[in-house]
Amino acid sequence: MxxxxxxxxxxxxxxxxxxxxxxxxxxxxxxxxxxxxxxxxxxxxxxxxxxxxxxxxxxxxxxxxxxxxxxxxxxxxxxxxxxxxxxxxxxxxxxxxxxxxxxxxxxxxxxxxxxxxxxxxxxxxxxxxxxxxxxxxxxxxxxxxxxxxxxxxxxxxxxxxxGPSFFNTDLFEKCGLDPEKLPETYDELFDQAAVMSENCGDEGISMIGRMPTIETFGMYGAELMNGDGTEFTFNDAKGVELVERYQALYEDSGLTEESLNALQTGELDSFKSGQLGWLPGSSYTLSDLKKTAPDVAKTVEMGPLIANTAPNxxxxxxxxxxxxxxxxxxxxxxxxxxxxxxxxxxxxxxxxxxxxxxxxxxxxxxxxxxxxxxxxxxxxxxxxGEAVVWWPPAFSGGPDVENLREQIAGALLGKKTAKEALDDAVDYSNDRLAKQ
Structure with a gap:
């Protein structure tokens, strides 16, 4: 659906x-x-x-x-x-x-x-x-x-x-990566994203197509909320580390300017146009690719959803x-x-x-x-059987999502540190939660 x-x-x-x-x-x-x-x-x-x-x-x-x-x-x-x-x-x-x-x-x-x-x-x-x-x-x-x-x-x-991850193996080969060694963890993903950027970034090609979402923090290893579900806590050390990885990638042109504002639909469009190496997908992504982007679909190899913890x-x-x-x-x-x-x-x-x-x-x-x-x-x-619904139900799909994206974008643009960005995001979401 x-x-x-x-x-x-x-x-x-x-x-x-x-x-x-x-x-x-x-x-x-x-x-x-x-x-x-x-x-x-x-x-x-x-x-x-x-x-x-x-x-x-x-x-x-x-x-x-x-x-x-x-x-x-x-x-x-x-x-x-x-x-x-x-x-x-x-x-x-x-x-x-x-x-x-x-x-x-x-x-x-x-x-x-x-x-x-x-x-x-x-x-x-x-x-x-x-x-x-x-x-x-x-x-x-x-x-x-x-x-x-x-x-x-x-x-x-x-x-x-x-769903699995979808990888454009043609881009892997073109940009100096081994399509037989697809990334499975975030460390592997960011390392390979850096290689893809170094070799193909001047052509507008990148591995990652959009900003991390709250689910990404959970899969990376951040603690999203306290034990009784009354406060957000994703500004911990792992959360900061994740944003710092995105900062480093952006500084090396491994994220495009457009990706700072891209939603899932934009990420999908970039993958379909052959400009993106990795797409986190769902159970019907493959049929959609075959129908709407058949040339790219021929290049696709599937792998596990990228996660350091449980998949989402x-x-x-x-x-x-x-x-x-x-x-x-x-x-x-x-x-x-x-x-x-x-x-x-x-x-x-x-x-x-x-x-x-x-x-x-x-x-x-x-x-x-x-x-x-x-x-x-x-x-x-x-x-x-291994997956977790990482999205905290108290995290609003409107204001909280937009604020988190804006705070991380500010960090990538050098307006604040990763810790400051996440502190501000957590404070905002906790204020909203307290008023509910």
Whole structure:
């Protein structure tokens, strides 16, 4: 699923996922977590509204089948499916919540859920449906558990996404690097980026296409927050070291001026134009490259996501409106949509990964079919077992993201030291957090 901000999922432009072809739905209600089981109190009946984020235009058949199966399983229920466009989605969520118009079941990530949970708008499923936890991967469940609020869990984990690194091997050869020795750690990445810059920088070629994000700090080894999730701490020694590596690269022309402002879409465009050596990707980056940049796709070799610690992954969940007039049906539907059978079906349709316990053991994720796509899928699925949702839910996708980028850009331009830049970024984010 393509998203704005971080939901672009590591390099896919908005809308790319909607080009995926739909085949059979495969939805049903008899797998894994028992929707409407002992963790769902009250009568499952009546009407609810289910809202997704930029999923119409490609997945109608899947969701129509999902809803039909739920309504057959629970006679007397009606699920109205609505979908909102990617642009301005989080602002709309906030406006709907403030106006008392939040749908019963809503698709959102940890960041948006954190804000609404702090305002008391989301159901604490750990408290209200405690048996649900055992049905999901611990890392996914933990990503929806907010220590900075009350330690509650505010959503049923839905789909995950992660992916490998993509390397332009033609550029490696052209710029004096060995395409058989692709970087796997940040030390290796920065060392090879320096070589690429020295040999090809005057042609506008670089290894890295944009500034570090909050996830980068986590993968590099910085401590992003204190233990109880009440303060940001990514201005520690490892965080400063990361920014200093970027400073050194920029001074040696290993980062272009454009990269100081580039977002994920700009990074993707640079890779597609053959000017970038490394692209952190997702599970559907390869198909996008083959379709929109076939000449570059022929040069691509995949490798692990660059990380000194655990690789990053992204998560979407289904949350339940705490003020729903039909909580029992809302919970039942959220459990149903995120049960193992339905998560597996959706993962196959959308090139994502399920968050339910044990589902990644399905042969679809473990057996390489000999295609590039099969290799990508199996390697990325294996990576999910090690991955972490590094984005702290309390870190705003708007103000905090922009401020961090501006502070790091200031350090690269020599306006402040790396430590001063991160101190300012942390102070800003902590001030915002304290006011929430």
């Amino acid at each position: 393509s998203r704005t901000n971080r939901r672009v999922y590591a390099g896919v432009a908005a809308g790319a996922a909607l080009t995926l072809a739909l085949t059979g739905c495969g939805v049903g209600g008899d797998g894994g977590a028992d929707s409407g089981g002992s963790g769902t109190d009250g009568k499952i009946a009546g009407k609810i509204t289910f809202q997704t984020w930029n999923l119409k235009g490609g997945y109608e058949k899947y969701f129509d089948g999902l809803i039909d199966a739920f309504e057959k399983k629970h006679p007397g229920t009606t699920v109205k499916w609505v979908d909102q466009p990617a642009e301005g989605y989080q602002d709309k969520l906030s406006a709907d919540a403030a106006g008392g118009n939040l749908p019963d079941v809503v698709d959102m990530g940890p960041e948006a859920a954190y804000t609404l949970a702090g305002a008391g708008m989301l159901l604490n499923v750990a408290e209200d449906d405690p048996e649900a936890e055992e049905g999901y991967l611990p890392t996914a469940w933990d990503a929806m558990t907010f220590d900075g609020i009350d330690g509650g869990t505010y959503g049923y984990p839905w789909y995950l996404n992660t 992954m992204y998560l979407e969940s289904l949350v339940v409106n705490s003020e729903s007039e039909n909580t029992a049906t809302a919970k039942a539907f959220a459990r149903f949509a995120t049960d193992p059978k339905n998560q597996l079906a959706f993962a196959k349709e959308a090139s994502v990964f399920p968050s339910t316990a044990g589902t990644l053991d399905d042969p679809y994720f473990t057996e390489d079919d000999g295609t590039d796509e099969g290799r990508l899928r199996t390697e990325a699925a294996a990576q999910v």
